[in-house]
Amino acid sequence: MKTLRLESIPGTAWAAGLVAxxxxxxxxxxxxxxxxxxxxxxxxxxxxxxxxxxxxxSPSAEARTEFVSLAEFAPLLEALPDPALLIDHxxxxxxxxxxxxxxxxxxxxxxxxTSILRHPDLLEAAQSAVxxxxxxxxxYATPTDANRFTRCYVAPVKWGGKHAAMLVFHxxxxxVSTERMRADFLANASHELRTPLAxxxxxxxxxxxxxxxxxxERDRFLGMMQxxxxxxxxxxDDLLSLSRIELDEHVPPSDRADLAGVAREVVDSMTAVAxxxxxxxxxxxxxxxxxxxxxxxxxxxxxxxLIDNAVKYSKSGDVVTIELAAAGERDDAAxxxxxxxxxxxxxxxxxxxxxxxxxxxxxRVEDRGPGIARxxxxxxxxxxxxxxxxxxxxxxxxxxxxxxxxxxxxRHRGGFLVExxxxxxxxxxxxxxxxxxxxxxxxxxxx
Ligand code: ADP
Numbered sequence: 001m002k003t004l005r006l007e008s009i010p011g012t013a014w015a016a017g018l019v020a021x022x023x024x025x026x027x028x029x030x031x032x033x034x035x036x037x038x039x040x041x042x043x044x045x046x047x048x049x050x051x052x053x054x055x056x057x058s059p060s061a062e063a064r065t066e067f068v069s070l071a072e073f074a075p076l077l078e079a080l081p082d083p084a085l086l087i088d089h090x091x092x093x094x095x096x097x098x099x100x101x102x103x104x105x106x107x108x109x110x111x112x113x114t115s116i117l118r119h120p121d122l123l124e125a126a127q128s129a130v131x132x133x134x135x136x137x138x139x140y141a142t143p144t145d146a147n148r149f150t151r152c153y154v155a156p157v158k159w160g161g162k163h164a165a166m167l168v169f170h171x172x173x174x175x176v177s178t179e180r181m182r183a184d185f186l187a188n189a190s191h192e193l194r195t196p197l198a199x200x201x202x203x204x205x206x207x208x209x210x211x212x213x214x215x216x217e218r219d220r221f222l223g224m225m226q227x228x229x230x231x232x233x234x235x236x237d238d239l240l241s242l243s244r245i246e247l248d249e250h251v252p253p254s255d256r257a258d259l260a261g262v263a264r265e266v267v268d269s270m271t272a273v274a275x276x277x278x279x280x281x282x283x284x285x286x287x288x289x290x291x292x293x294x295x296x297x298x299x300x301x302x303x304x305x306l307i308d309n310a311v312k313y314s315k316s317g318d319v320v321t322i323e324l325a326a327a328g329e330r331d332d333a334a335x336x337x338x339x340x341x342x343x344x345x346x347x348x349x350x351x352x353x354x355x356x357x358x359x360x361x362x363x364r365v366e367d368r369g370p371g372i373a374r375x376x377x378x379x380x381x382x383x384x385x386x387x388x389x390x391x392x393x394x395x396x397x398x399x400x401x402x403x404x405x406x407x408x409x410x411r412h413r414g415g416f417l418v419e420x421x422x423x424x425x426x427x428x429x430x431x432x433x434x435x436x437x438x439x440x441x442x443x444x445x446x447x
């Protein structure tokens with residue numbers, strides 16, 4: 001329903017009304033032609049009416065102006081999950097929700113926005129919202145934490161007839177970090193593939209050119225090409241494997257698998273290859289099944305990658321020990337699996353948020369290789385990280401084996417740790433939630 005209040009009639013309409021009244025009075029008192037004065041009065045009346053009509057008196061516009069009273073606005077502000085502030089035309093905070101007060105650590109109302117936020121783009125956006133009614137979004141990194149990104153939406157609102165602004169802060173750190181990781185991953189993967197590809201191109205050029213008629217040299221170069229092609233194949237296999245694991249990493253396995261049986265199969269299949277390098281594999285595991293909640297194929301992949309590394313870094317004559325046992329709760333399992341050497345550096349690469357009462361089974365793969373310096377331990381499991389490269393030696397594997405283990409363990413909601421001491425050796429251990437030995441099926445009897 002349209003309502004017309006005296007205070008909402010515009011000044012120009014009042015002026016036109018006054019002119020109309022003056023014309024009518026003059027027509028009565030003066031000698032001017034009555035017709036001319038009446039015509040002027042009628043014109044002024046029409047002007048006044050059109051000025052009044054130009055104003056929007058619809059209920060929605062009225063409501064918009066009345067809406068922003070703090071009493072009505074506060075519950076809306078409070079209901080927002082993201083931190084939100086309401087500032088007045090002088091940049092003073094006149095409203096805030098609990099999330100804002102907690103995150104920005106301020107108590108008193110009436111503080112100036114500049115006293116809690118200093119980002120110039122954000123302050124400028126707030127200023128143009130209150131002065132020009134502009135809506136903007138500003139993204140910025142937190143000065144004290146380069147990994148925290150916030151996007152602030154700044155929108156103008158009317159506050160008691162004056163311009164004010166509302167600011168809503170949304171945490172974008174997860175999105176920005178995923179975007180960065182993806183970009184880093186692509187750059188690293190391309191770099192890793194480019195290195196063997198460049199070698200292959202050079203070898204092909206040599207065979208086609210200077211070594212064309214030298215059979216012995218040609219065979220030597222063909223052998224080198226085979227090594228580079230094999231390196232590319234391993235890289236691509238590992239990259240595909242990693243992306244497949246990541247695809248269902250958020251869905252924990254529900255199968256039940258005998259970890260002791262899996263370990264035995266993997267050890268059997270790798271014994272001959274290890275023996276070629278003069279390394280023996282020794283499995284210490286219960287002869288009865290050790291059931292865990294897990295996917296058989298992925299469990300085999302974990303054990304295989306760990307043994308593969310242990311053999312690679314062992315000397316001829318060394319023994320790699322693979323030990324498997326059921327342990328107690330999370331912390332017991334971690335202690336049993338990864339606290340053997342007093343002087344060693346150790347780190348948990350993954351620790352599960354274990355539900356109370358869960359018991360774990362661990363596998364520990366131990367070698368007498370060169371060991372890993374303490375400073376490198378936290379980076380193990382990072383894609384493409386290789387200690388050798390950090391030490392200026394570009395040879396070695398793909399740098400994806402431990403990343404694959406870490407992602408599989410993450411999917412299994414298990415733990416992953418390393419214990420290593422230069423000169424003594426390294427031990428990598430994983431622990432996975434144990435499953436009951438037997439599956440009990442309940443039978444409902446119908447009368
Ligand atoms: P790679 O294919 O290079 O072995 P991984 O992800 O399996 O990739 O391992 C990453 C790096 O961790 C290796 O390059 C190596 O520097 C170090 N590393 C892994 N296992 C061992 C081990 N048993 N002994 C010494 N260093 C190891």
